Amino acid sequence: MKKTRSQRGPRGTGGQPSRRPRSPGAGWAARPPHRSPASVDQPMQPLQIEALSHDGRGIGRVDGKACFVRGALPGEQVSWRRESSQRNFDQGSVVEVLVPSPQRQPPGCEYYPRCGGCSLRHLDAGAALAYKQQNFIADIERAGLSVEQWLAPLQGGSDGYRRRARLAVQKTRDGRVELGFRNAASRRIEPLQHCRVLTPLLSALLGELPSLLAAITLGVVEVELTESDGAEPVLLVALSAAPGELLNDSGAARLESAGATIAAALSLSPAQLQLWWRDHGERDFRPLGAASTAHIALSQQLLLACRPGQFLQVNGAVNRAMVEQVLALAGGGELAVDLFAGVGNFSLPLARRYRRVIAVEGLPELVASGAANAAANGIDNIEFHCADLNRPLPKTLLDAPRRERIDLLLIDPPRSGAAAAMDWIGATQAKQILYISCHPATLLRDAGQLLAAGYRWRRAVALDMFPHTAHLEALALFERD
Structure with a gap:
């Protein structure tokens, strides 16, 4: 799942029958909403693929015009179907x-x-x-920027890595409940019984969820699944209600009974499967029944409490490697400031390297959770503050760090980047800035401002948080001369 701090809203439903592609290129074609001119949607002559686009499509050229082809790879020759034609490029999919x-x-x-x-x-x-x-790298060069050294990319297993996923829900005409991700190039849902990228336990749970939702007549638009770490992992199943649907005590009891049956089918204790519910329009989920605190591990010594709806890096192995990389690059010292701190993913590890850590987050509930995580881990040198990081930061926030020099300023923003905070960041004159980016385009924008403020882009690391997708995240180290 691509990284964001906001919740995804309800989506429409739909579906199509499940079928296995008949050839390496089958299944790529998606019927466009309209087709003109006449050449659109007609099989085309073989195309030589030269490159891979940012969104994972093969790029070839016909009479100098770029053609973006889903399912094609560099070095391949494919037959393809043009699905749309623009002035400067065509789009299509592999036929064979x-x-x-x-x-x-x-x-x-x-x-x-x-x-x-x-x-x-x-x-x-x-x-x-x-x-x-x-x-x-090509984007960096086109932006007129340069990185002094690329470190080895961080990559984990390509399957079984997702410890959290959000699935859409639909009901078929005959009343069956189906869950899955959206179809490629459409808004329809692909019903899933299992999923290779989910952890094995979450994948097994996926096939049991229709029976859970069938226990109530209320509409559910989304299900969020989370697996905690530990010898006895806890599965958190969080249901988001459709508009106008309210869960009463009888419905909650039926869900809990169905949940206990599913836990037994997965060879789990009842305590290892927690059910959570959120009414339409609400931000927070509430547990149905008793719910002990579930944790994810940042290291052997540090645990973070996790609950549905709060941001969580879905790839545990890459997240732990990323935290280790941050600690290896961070020089240590007196003061570290963590912007977009969340519940303490970086603040807690940094507290072992710096005498004082200031953690700033925009959501009050995350600030409270971060402080609770610090206390639970016996850490008392982190100060958690709440500030809207999507607006220019107040001068009072600038004054406090100026009393002592910032040794490290870590930024972990959402896809929109840290534009509103960049003036404040540059004015701190922090010795080191570590920028964790889930959207390279906004990293390049903010990096240009840091370089203009006198920093140099010393190191960069590619982060493969989402294998089998075109999504790339990055870690960047900036230092002043």
């Missing part, structure tokens, strides 16, 4: 792979490529990461 790339691999998933959860399962994961990093 005529000459395959040596990097092409069997997807290993019966729902691919219809399911939109993955877009690059047909490409070796290591090769996919290399293409994504190359595209990012």
Whole structure:
């Protein structure tokens, strides 16, 4: 799931029958809403694919005009179907792979490529990461920027890595409940019984969820799944109600009974499967029944409490490696400031390296959770503050750090970046700035401002948080001369 601090709103429902593609290119075609001119939606002559786009499509050229083809890889020759034609480019999908790339691999998933959860399962994961990093390097160069040193990318397993996922829900005409990710290139849902990128336990849970939702007549638009760490992991199943649907005590009891049955089917104790509910329009989920605190591990010594709805890095292995990389780059010292701190993903580890940590987050409930996490881990040198980081920061927030020099300023913003905070960040004259980015385009924008303020881009690391997708995250280190 791409990183965001806001909740996704309700979406429409729909679906299509599940079927296995008949050939390496089958299943890529998506019927566009309208087709003109006449050449659109007609099979085209074989196309040589030269590159991979930022969103994972192959790029070829016909008479100099760029053609973006879903399902094609660099070095391949494909037959393809044009689905839309613009003045400067065409878009389409693979009909048949005529000459395959040596990097092409069997997807290993019966729902691919219809399911939109993955877009690059047909490409070796290591090769996919290399293409994504190359595209990012090219973007940096086009922006007139440069990185002094690229460190080794951080990558975990390509399957079984997602410890959290949000699934859409729909009811079929005959009353069956289906859950899944959105279809590629459409708003329809691909019904799933299992999922290769989810942890094995969450994948097994997926097939049991229709029976849970069938226990009530209320409409549910989304289900969020989370698996905690530990020898006895806890599964958090959070249901978001459709507009106008209110859960009464009888409905809650039926859900709890169905949840206990599912836990037994998965060889879990009742305490290892928690049910949570959120009324339409509400921000927070509430537990149904008793719910002990579930945790994720940042290291062997540090645990974070996790609950539905709060931001969580979905890839635990890469997140732990990222925290270790941050600590390796951070010089240590007196003061570290963590902006967009969330519940303490970086603040808690940094507290072991700095005498004082100031953590700033925009949501009061996350500030409270961060403080609770620090206390639970026996850490008393973090100060948690609430401030709207999407607006220019108040001068009072600037005054406090100026009393002592900031050794490290860490930024972990959402996709929109840290534009509103950049003037404040530059004025602090922090010795080091570590920027964790989930959207390279906004990183480049903010990096330009840091370089103009006298910083140099010393190190960069590509982060493969979402294998089998075109999404890339990055870690950047800036230091003053």
